[in-house]
Amino acid sequence: MPEPVPTREQATQLMRQVYGPDRRFSILESRQGWVCQEILPGDEVRRSGVGLGSVVINKHTGVITSHSSLPVRMTGEMFDTAIEAGNPAPGFQVYPKQHRIHLTQVSETENTIEYQVRQTDLDNPLNPELTRRVQITKEPIRHQPTDRLAAEATSWAYDQARRTGTWPQEGTFER
Known part of the structure; x- marks a missing residue:
């Protein structure tokens, strides 16, 4: 704290x-x-x-x-x-960080990748998790839906892909 x-x-x-x-x-x-x-x-x-x-x-x-x-x-x-x-x-x-965000890859094509995104509240773990599907267009980078959670998930996944050369199958970060 x-x-x-x-x-x-x-x-x-x-x-x-x-x-x-x-x-x-x-x-x-x-x-x-x-x-x-x-x-x-x-x-x-x-x-x-x-x-x-x-x-x-x-x-x-x-x-x-x-x-x-x-x-x-x-x-x-x-x-x-x-x-x-x-x-x-x-x-x-x-x-301090407020949320833990976990991505799990659902599907990938040459042009798109889709993740199941789960956000957990770190301040109050009893709050219900927020979940959504996020579809990312690879070139140029775009995402649906266009809310903040989808933007942060897209940014994290894209950063991982740039560093490793492949889009992550799964991963977790905090913000």
Whole structure:
């Protein structure tokens, strides 16, 4: 269970724990959180061609949320405003993980692959599992249905296929 993160040192330690000791982050304090943005080597920044998103550690809860590529000060201000108004943090939660997603391949053709996808709630395992069939078109990559669970399952399976050269028969990841 996450704990409060009142100091910059604790924020740095949490980022190392969650993202690994080799990744470096700039950390900006806001009233309610720590806005963190990865520091990339110069060549990698130029090659990416896009703005970097940020993550924010909630000082009071230790929950980490992911945010768009707005300037870090603006991200901090938006985060503070939401928390101080009693609203949920903008962005989506990345730590602690909330769901376990399991894929089992149902069928595959030259152009498509279909998975049975099962999502389990890690915070409350008594909640009913969410299940659905996800059909992925391989080129260009598309998926049906078009909801977030299907998108995450597609992204994970595609990443596995790129790394290994074959689409996975089965697999599990958490988010």
